[in-house]
Amino acid sequence: MFKTLVALSRSRNHDLTQAVRDANALPILRQQIRDSAAGVQAARRSLAMVMAHSARERGILTRIDAQISDLETRCLGALAMDRDDLAGEGAAAIARLEAERTTVQAALGAFNAEIATLQHQLQEAERRLRDLDRGSHIAEAVSKSQKLRGVLNHGANASLSDAEETLARLQQRQQIEETAANSLSVITACQSAESISNRLAAAGCGPALETDASAVLARLRARQE
Helix, strand or coil, rough: CCCHHHHHHHHHHHHHHHHHHHHCCHHHHHHHHHHHHCCCCCCCHHHHHHHHHHHHHHHHHHHHHCCCCCCCHHHHHHHCCCHHHHHHHHHHHHHHHHHHHHHHHHEEEEEEHHHHHHHHHHHHHHHHHHHHHHHHHHHHHHHHHHHHHHHHHHHHHHHHHHHHHHHHHHHHHHHHHHHHHHHHHHHHHHHHHHHHHHHHHCCCCCCCCCCCCCHHHHHHHHHCC
């Protein structure tokens, strides 16, 4: 039971952490890109430093080569003058310079190999950083579009539906009022026509509209005959 509770707690913590990450994915991505850009900049500085050391070693190598060439020329001159002592000192100096040159060449080779590796890594890192930057811009644009779509769906569409419903009720009420008004007009017109007919009949204009007793008796006698 205890293990189950621990597993459930860990699962809920993981789900909560994942939910927080998902909800803040864009800010997290932007910060990670800034961190990556800082790392790329540090890699550029490291490459520049290694290249500076390599340039210094090349300068030392050039100086050593020049010194060796100069000493060889002077040793040859000393041998031509039968100054073996001077030629021997020159040869010892040349030997020391050649040993130093070997060391410098080894260091220069190591620097060159490191430069090639760093350049390859930096180019790859810069490419990935550019891809991340483009991807983040696209993701941000899509996120803004989705938010605007959500505003339209939950805001504008809801308002439009409410407005359409209100308009339908208004039109229905107006139609009922118009029908009632038309009916009232018809009733009023009929009543007015009936009133005029009664007045004309009462004045002896045309047949009477109401049947009186004498007329009823006359109709009955006619049926007896």
